[in-house]
Amino acid sequence: MSLLTRFTGTVAFSLLAAFGTLHAEEVTVKQGDLTLRGELTLAEGKTAKDGVILMQHGTLAHNKMEIMQSLSELLKEKGYNTLNVNLSYAVDKRPSEMLDCTIEHKHKHEDAVAELDTWMNWLKEQGASKVTILGHSRGGNQVTWYAAEKDSALLEKVVAIAPATWDAANSAKEYEERNKKPLADIMAEAQKLVDAGKGDTVMELPGFVYCEKAKATAAAVLGYYKDDERKNTPTLLPKIKKPMLIVMGSADEVVADLPAKLESVKQDNLTVETVDGADHFFMDLYADELADKVATFVDWK
Structure with a gap:
């Protein structure tokens, strides 16, 4: 699908920004025949000009799964705007729920990169001054893939939470x-x-x-x-010039090989943090520590 697709949002961002404290609001954008859905949350007193953290969930999941919702709310409390996007998986207006396994799957891993580009263009149209892209699990790989191959003048920082690794x-x-x-x-x-x-x-x-x-x-x-080294997040990192943060959980069994694979990656623009005791999903109090690390890294205040 062409990345030159015309972008149109259904929510008037300036109207939303005119109000005070806001709860999450659904926004949509067209990409070809698909309507992509996202959840925009503005912190109190903030508008897009203050920057937006663009958030991407993991495999076959959705933007209202616990880790994504918790992180969005915690970041809002710290004064950060978030756009929590819902991958389409080639389904028009896909609902915020785990993908139905019984559908005919027409989506590909790399489709997320094109959708991230669509949302980045949408944020630019809404007046965002800067964007941090953040992804969890497979989403962590997809945001680093985007940063490595697409990049953008709008993109300031990259956060990958327990990003996916790959070995054919x-x-x-x-x-x-x-x-x-x-x-x-x-x-x-x-x-x-x-x-x-x-x-x-x-x-x-x-x-x-x-x-x-x-x-x-x-x-x-x-x-x-297919065997594609870009699915292995550590191989993408040398191609990224923007500041990056990778956060791992010490009890993560899903990407247990991530710490070892990162040992050979030495870059001045890369920060690696570990949340002691957290598993792949950073539940409960681990979410607070995760949000603290993300906010400290983004540092837009």
């Missing part, structure tokens, strides 16, 4: 263990279809991402499972 061999092993079928066979079939110009062909799969007995297009299969 491990991915194939885990797929076969879970779904009892070699991933290589599925990838070969998907690649053959894509090469023949039939990437939209729907395949019957024993599993797709977190979904069992799923239906997904050949292009979607390649999008999530």
Whole structure:
């Protein structure tokens, strides 16, 4: 999908900013035939000109999952505006709930990069003076991918919370263990279809991402499972020139290999923090510590 898509928002940002203390408000923007949804939260007395933290959730999730909502509210209390976006997964006006596994999956991992670009352009149109992009889990990888390949004069800082790592061999092993079928066979079939110009062909799969007995297009299969080093967040970091913060949980078992993979990355613009005792989702009091670290790093006050 072209990134030159015309952007139109359905909420008059200037009208919202005219009020005092605001609760979260839904905003939408068009990207081709899709309407993307987001939740805009302005801190008391703040407008877009004070800067916005653009937030991206994790795999097949949504913008109202606990970690995203908690972080948005805590950042609001600290005086920061947030735009908590809901990935479309190629579904028009997708609701804020876990993605229905029974749909025909037409989305790809890298689609998020285009959607982030759409939202960045929307924020520019609304008068935002600066943006920090923040992502959790797979979203953490997607925001770093955006910063590495798209960037923007508007983009000031990058925050990745427990960002995804990637290893093709491990991915194939885990797929076969879970779904009892070699991933290589599925990838070969998907690649053959894509090469023949039939990437939209729907395949019957024993599993797709977190979904069992799923239906997904050949292009979607390649999008999530092809060997692409950009899915491994640490490999993207050297390409990013803006200040970056990575926050990990010491009890995180989802990206347990992240600390080791980051050991070889030495950059002056990279800060790595650990929340002791937190797992992948930074629940309860760990959310407070996470928000403190993010606010200290963003430092727009």
